Every structure is written in structure tokens, then in C-alpha cells.
């Protein structure tokens with residue numbers, strides 16, 4: 001069980017969860033009447049009335065008079081100029097940060113590359129400096145931050161708050177990442193997996209909007225997934241659901257850094273793609289493979305198509321298990337568009353049961369590279385709301 005929090009199912013944890021739902025709903029839909037919030041959340045009008053009164057008292061929402069369907073109505077909206085939030089999303093080899101008052105009100109965002117297999121201290125230090133510079137450039141400063149959400153491209157154990165596998169991010173072994181960033185920024189930091197945050201972003205305002213069962217796949221140097229069940233991101237019992245990169249697609253395949261054989265990552269991670277093309281094109285990076293594939297280079301196109309087919313096999317497993325409506329694809333490989341998606345669709349059609357394959361739509365994410373920081377801002381907004389509630 002989580003330490004420090006109230007037990008799941010207790011009155012205060014229920015109330016906190018309900019507050020988060022109201023904030024999420026207002027983030028997604030904009031200003032609503034209390035009746036509309038009740039309809040969207042499924043909570044009773046009396047509960048909504050209490051929550052809105054508390055949120056207004058805390059300055060998180062603002063009330064205004066309006067007319068709805070010809071009748072006078074009070075609209076509830078997230079307060080403008082409200083508390084300043086930050087999202088920090090680590091990719092395998094970059095950091096993206098954003099500041100805003102909510103996921104739909106991004107003030108500024110910025111990206112910085114990161115060396116492969118960097119140490120956690122270096123990564124967190126760069127993230128803090130990047131955030132500091134972004135705040136100063138926008139006339140704000142670090143003490144203005146009310147809440148930060150931090151995303152890492154690794155399983156994040158919600159029980160310990162640490163990276164759930166030391167083998168997947170070796171430089172982050174045993175590092176309490178959220179606590180260290182909290183010390184650097186002097187603001188509360190909530191930790192999640194980057195693919196989960198991107199799924200939150202696409203769920204809020206992108207390709208997964210209004211989707212009940214779905215998934216977000218982040219395809220860059222490695223593969224990550226955020227699962228959506230019942231219209232919400234599903235994190236599993238300890239927060240590590242969605243590790244599709246370590247799903248076995250060939251028991252006799254190459255040994256993965258996690259210690260198992262034939263993980264999806266060993267076929268579609270950037271080292272595999274680079275190894276496939278290097279004999280004919282010499283030393284090359286992932287970015288170049290993608291650019292050359294877009295320009296029509298047959299070798300690079302072939303590498304992307306092969307990766308798409310391997311992805312299709314793993315996604316077929318996901319399709320069989322979840323029966324999703326939509327799978328949204330983002331990350332660097334998504335820049336190759338239909339070249340990748342068509343190969344993935346082929347793999348899904350070949351390996352998934354026909355009825356599940358026929359009902360899933362494989363699409364590009366709508367938010368591009370911003371999906372994870374947008375989701376991080378939403379996560380920060382709900383974490384702050386839960387904290388002050």
C-alpha cells in the first residue's frame with residue numbers, strides 16, 4: 001500500500017478522486033454547468049455542488065453567469081491565471097518541458113537532446129535548468145511553480161515511486177527521481193511513465209478523445225505504451241502496465257537489455273534499425289533513417305516496414321486482449337506515417353482474431369511531440385487538485 005496517503009476507498013481518497021474527475025472534465029470540455037458536469041462524470045448533482053463550492057473556494061475554478069438553452073445558468077470553468085504547473089517528459093534521448101496553467105493552456109514548451117545512457121543526476125539537472133530558463137524567458141520563476149508532473153520512459157512503480165526496472169534505465173537505478181526533482185524545484189512532483197502521460201494528452205484533446213478502450217504507442221528509440229480502459233489511462237496494480245516493448249515476439253530471438261529473449265524492443269528499437277541498415281549505408285542515426293525513408297530511400301523504407309510488421313505482431317496481441325477501438329501512434333517513427341501504419345495494419349490483420357482486427361482503428365496521434373507534456377500538465381493539474389483538496 002502507498003505510504004502517506006489515505007487508504008483507497010476512504011472518504012477523503014474518494015473525495016480527492018472526485019475532485020480530480022471534475023478538474024479533468026473541465027480541462028477536456030471547457031466551461032460547463034453543474035448539471036453538465038454531473039452528466040459527464042456520472043456523479044450526483046449534490047456531490048458536484050459540494051465539489052464545485054470547494055474548488056471555487058480554493059481558487060481552482062471560477063463561476064460566471066451565462067445563458068444555456070435560453071435559460072440563465074452558472075458556468076464553471078478552470079480559473080485563468082491559476083496556479084502555474086509544469087510537465088517534464090523524458091524520452092529515451094531527450095527531455096521536453098512545458099509550463100502552463102493547465103493542459104489546454106500551455107504557456108511555453110521546449111525540448112533538449114540527452115545523451116544515450118545518461119545518469120539520472122545529469123538528466124534531472126538538465127530538466128531543472130531547462131525549466132528554469134523557460135520560466136525566466138516567460139517572465140516567471142521557479143518559486144511560481146505549484147505542481148510538476150515528471151514522465152520517465154520506463155515502468156514507474158507507483159508503490160515505491162522508483163523506476164520499476166533497473167535494467168531498462170540503467171543510469172536511473174535506485175534514484176528517487178520525483179524526490180530529487182522536488183528538492184531541485186521546491187515544488188511537489190508526481191511521477192508517471194511518459195507513454196501514460198502521452199495517452200492522457202491524446203485522451204484529453206487528441207486521437208483518443210472520447211475513446212473508451214484504446215492505447216497510445218510511443219515509437220522512438222524504444223517502444224512504450226499507455227493503455228486506456230473505461231476512458232481512463234490504466235496503470236495496472238503497481239503502475240507498470242503497458243510495457244509492450246518487453247513483450248516477447250520470438251522466444252529464440254536476441255537477448256534484450258531486460259534479460260529476456262526476443263522482446264519487441266530488440267526488433268524495433270533504434271539499435272536494431274541501425275544495425276539493419278548500417279551494412280549498406282554506414283553509420284547512421286534514427287533521425288536519418290526516418291528522413292531518408294521519407295525521401296524514398298528503398299533501404300530505409302524497408303527497415304521501417306519491417307519494424308511496422310514486428311510492431312503489428314505485438315499490437316495484434318494487444319488487440320486480442322483488449323479489443324480496443326483506437327490505437328494512436330506517436331514518437332519519432334510515427335513521422336513516416338502510412339509507411340509504418342500500413343505495415344502495422346498488415347501485421348495486426350495477419351495475427352489478431354478477425355473480429356478484433358476489424359474493429360480497431362490504427363491512427364497517428366493528433367498532438368505529435370506535445371502529447372506527453374500536455375498529458376503531464378493534466379496530471380499536474382489533477383495532482384494539485386488532489387493535494388489541496
Ligand SMILES: [Zn+2]
Pocket residue numbers: 245246247256257258259260263265
Ligand atoms: Zn526486454
